[in-house]
Amino acid sequence: MAFPDDVLTAEEEVVLHLHPHAKAAVRPILVLALALVATIVAWVMLPTNDGGQIGVAVVAATALFFALSRGVRPLLIWRCTHYVFTDERILLQNGVIARERRDLPLARINDHAMSQSPLERLLGCGTLTVDSIGDRVAVLAAVPHVQHVQSILYELIDADRVLHADDEEDEQQEPDRRRFRLRRS
Numbered sequence: 287m288a289f290p291d292d293v294l295t296a297e298e299e300v301v302l303h304l305h306p307h308a309k310a311a312v313r314p315i316l317v318l319a320l321a322l323v324a325t326i327v328a329w330v331m332l333p334t335n336d337g338g339q340i341g342v343a344v345v346a347a348t349a350l351f352f353a354l355s356r357g358v359r360p361l362l363i364w365r366c367t368h369y370v371f372t373d374e375r376i377l378l379q380n381g382v383i384a385r386e387r388r389d390l391p392l393a394r395i396n397d398h399a400m401s402q403s404p405l406e407r408l409l410g411c412g413t414l415t416v417d418s419i420g421d422r423v424a425v426l427a428a429v430p431h432v433q434h435v436q437s438i439l440y441e442l443i444d445a446d447r448v449l450h451a452d453d454e455e456d457e458q459q460e461p462d463r464r465r466f467r468l469r470r471s
Contacts (some may be wrong), residue, residue, distance in 0.1 A: 307411035
C-alpha cells in the first residue's frame, strides 16, 4: 500500500520512505508454508473414508486459522507500516483497516538513538528511538539500514534548525525595527 502524498504540505519533500525490514516477514511466511505442508500431509496420509475426511477437514481448518492469524495478518501489518522522513517531520503510519498516523516535527526532536542486536547487525536493521519534547518517544522497530537512517535524521534535524534559526533572526529583527521607528517618531 503506497503512502498518500496528500498528507504532505506543498513545500514538503519526502527524503526517505521505509517499511520495517523484511525480517518481519520471515516468520509469517514460514507459518504459511507450514500450514500448507500440514494440510497436504493430512490430505495424503489420512484415509479417504468418512473419518479421514473429517480429520483432513480439522487439520485444514486449524491450518487455515493459523495461516490467517499468524501468517497473513502480520504480513498485512508489515506492509501497511510506513516510516516516512521528510524535510519537516517524521510520519509514522500503521494499520490495515483502521489507520493510526503520528507526526514528529523535526524541530521538536531532542534525541535519537539506535540499537542493534547481533542478528540485526548481520541483517542490516535495528531499532531507532526518537525522543521529542514533552516526554514523547517514538520507537521505530526493524528499520532497514538503521545507521544510514540515523545519519540522515541527524542531517535533517540540523538543516531544520539552521532554517528555523534564520526565521527566528528575521522575526527578532522586525520587532526591533518597529520599536526603533516608534522611538524616532
